């Protein structure tokens with residue numbers, strides 16, 4: 231039976247899809263539905279672009295925040311994005327930071343960190359960026375420069391979707407708990423795996439870069455409750471016996487990173503991924519042997535509450 235005959239038999243015409251409202255926020259950029267849309271963000275989009283236009287002062291940062299609030303992770307195809315445009319786009323969200331320990335481009339571009347597999351800079355553990363800071367980044371913009379032929383995907387997990395899926399008794403249990411986040415934790419994990427020296431571990435402990443954040447935070451813009459612990463920086467839950475805190479954290483880590491809360495991105499050089507660091511985790515998979523080089527700009531956030 232042909233298409234026309236099928237319609238005449240009473241099938242409803244598919245509704246015309248409205249363009250996502252983030253379209254206007256990025257001006258020259260256009261977007262299309264993603265074949266890899268995360269299950270926890272059904273409106274999430276993959277973006278295709280002409281070269282990104284210079285920032286327009288009239289484009290309010292709130293419009294960009296609205297996009298990441300809606301989708302948590304936004305993928306843009308931006309192969310001709312310059313370093314200045316990358317920074318300018320980040321500035322629409324707020325003030326870009328100088329990263330605590332990653333190398334950067336220097337010469338006035340200290341706010342652009344470089345994650346280069348040939349330098350050994352990888353981020354292959356589940357984490358939110360820099361939660362050991364009192365003011366962790368509110369978001370990060372990662373631009374792919376060199377991508378290996380196979381592997382090196384990044385996976386994101388939604389901590390709001392993970393929170394929503396918890397049982398009511400577990401939500402009640404977590405209410406009011408506070409966790410300690412520690413930069414030395416990530417070096418400790420690397421040291422245990424033989425990827426860091428004892429001297430580097432000792433130096434990270436001596437630096438004592440720790441802070442405490444609620445285990446369940448409220449997203450400052452959407453008001454959504456979100457889990458706020460991660461494998462890489464969270465060391466303990468304050469006030470709980472260590473064995474109990476370890477068991478709770480282990481449960482939460484497994485729960486937060488189950489597949490139904492994740493989105494996996496296969497990078498193409500020129501991709502720019504923007505994510506909300508306040509309500510997602512991410513993990514760069516170390517399953518590659520080629521060269522992988524990324525430019526990263528993170529935007530300062532407020533203390534999680």
Ligand SMILES: [Fe+2]
Pocket residue numbers: 353357358359512
């Ligand atoms: Fe990261």
